[in-house]
Amino acid sequence: MTVGPAPLWKDDAMTTTQDLPATTTVCIAGCGPAGAVLGLLLARAGIDVVVLEKHADFLRDFRGDTVHASTMQVLAELDLLEGFEELPQQRTTSISLMTDDGFVTLGDFTRLPGRFQCLSMVPQYELLDFLTTEAARSSSFALHRQVEVVGLVEEDGAVTGVRYRRTAGGGSEGELRALLTVAADGRSSAVRRAAGMSPVEFGAPMDVLWYRLPKRAGDPGASFARLVPGRLLPMIDRGGYWQGAYTMPKGTVASLRAAGIEALRADLARAMPFLADRLDGALRSWDDTGFLEVRVNRLRRWYRPGLLCIGDAAHAMSPVAGVGINLAVQDAVAAANALVLPLRRGAVTPRDLRRVQRRRDLPTRVTQLVQRGVQRQMFGAAGDPVPPRGVPVPLRVMSRVPPLLRLFSRFMAIGIRNEHVDVTLLGPAGAPARALR
Ligand SMILES: Cc1cc2nc3c(=O)[nH]c(=O)nc-3n(C[C@H](O)[C@H](O)[C@H](O)COP(=O)(O)OP(=O)(O)OC[C@H]3O[C@@H](n4cnc5c(N)ncnc54)[C@H](O)[C@@H]3O)c2cc1C
Secondary structure (H helix, E strand, O other): OOOOOOOOOOHHHHHHOOOOOOOOEEEEEEOOOOHHHHHHHHHOOOOOEEEEEEEOOOOOOOOOEEEHHHHHHHHHHHHOHHHHHHOOOOOOEEEEEEEEEEEEEEEHHHHOOOOOOEEEEEHHHHHHHHHHHOOOOOOOOEEEEEEEEEEEEEOOOOOEEEOOOOEOOOEEEEEEEEEEEEEEEOOOOOHHHHHHOEEEOOOOEEEEEEEEOOOOOOOOOOOOEEHHHHOOEEEEEEEOOOEEEEEEEOOOOHHHHHOOOOHHHHEEEEEEEHHHHOHHHHOHHHEEEEEEOOOOOOOOOOOOOEEEEEEEHHOOOHHHOOOOHHHHHHOOOHHHHHHHHHHHOOOOHHHHHHHHHHHHHHHHHHHHHHHHHHHHHHHEEEEEEEEOOOOOOHHHHHHHHHHHHHHHHHHHHOOOOOOOOHHHHOOOOOOOOOOOO
């Protein structure tokens, strides 16, 4: 790719693969939004936490970058807003569908309650780098990159740590014991699998191909989604370039690829003629695209003794409304609020872990229900996908009835059962956590 950000790779003290301890209080597998925020919160509460991340850096091309009002609120509660605002980002106050008959507004954030009336597109690697840099200010926090969790350590039916393998430097293996292990390792969670937990799959009617194109003078001024018969084509304004999404009926990526990249270019040029001047240069092969197999699933039970799953490891979300990061962050906040005191006491019971799931289960269920409803309206039922033909009637009605539009905008930006950081648990006032010896 010739457009887009330069790789971000900071080789500082917190990124070493050396000096992995043998024990800690909390071991978090995976440093995505869920793992990074939970690590930060626990470290600020004085709990020893080790985060293991299998990749060498946070570069995630074509990942979720939507930071909604609920996440900005969490950052404000952590006194991190000033630093967050310095990250490269594009803010928007509305989301619209561009149809042949004009624009249809699907989200208007200008009348949201609370402090934030916008959403922000922030490259995920910038956000993760920022969060972990802040976490590393606390001596309780350690992030070890290029360390992949490959299994669990179990004793008497309880998880007591993880087995890991370094993905660099000879691939040595080891064990890390912890009072609590958290699976924050995403939608294909190895920890979840090792624990014998499998999510209920709800299916999805579509998959997504991501690509980037340079922006030029005269282009539309903000993000939008183009709807043409047969295709929904979201276009995210990333400042210097467009991040585009090409939705297709599930299971059709092979036939799309068989038709050749020229067919994709022609389809995009037909739908958005202003792009025609740059498609040949920027979309030269399928290597210039990224494929997302859309999945919607959820664990029935998010925990086992000694183990908690959060974020995508507990529930993979549909890309509808771009709320995956926000739900992951809300899970992390709920987990920290519920678990700091038990962790300080040195004993986390299944009941404590159940409190986290009870707090987050309903928001997850309702969000997935709404996402699946929108998916069905736009693309047909899972297993029986139909290409979108026009703006579904319920969305058209919603866009024209201000109270409904406000409700849907609030659902996207703030979600159901908004979590707030319990700041009384953070800071030097907290008693030091007891690390396992
Ligand atoms: C292509 C794509 C586009 C998306 N678009 C959006 C969007 O626009 N808006 C939005 O809000 N959401 C979007 N999402 C969803 C969003 O990215 C996720 O919901 C969110 O990142 C979940 O956070 P998480 O921390 O639970 O998991 P992840 O972000 O998946 O993080 C998991 C981390 O664990 C690491 N890991 C995995 N396995 C191991 C292991 N065995 N050992 C150690 N580390 C491991 C991974 O490297 C990763 O860093 C998108 C997702 C994808 C894949």
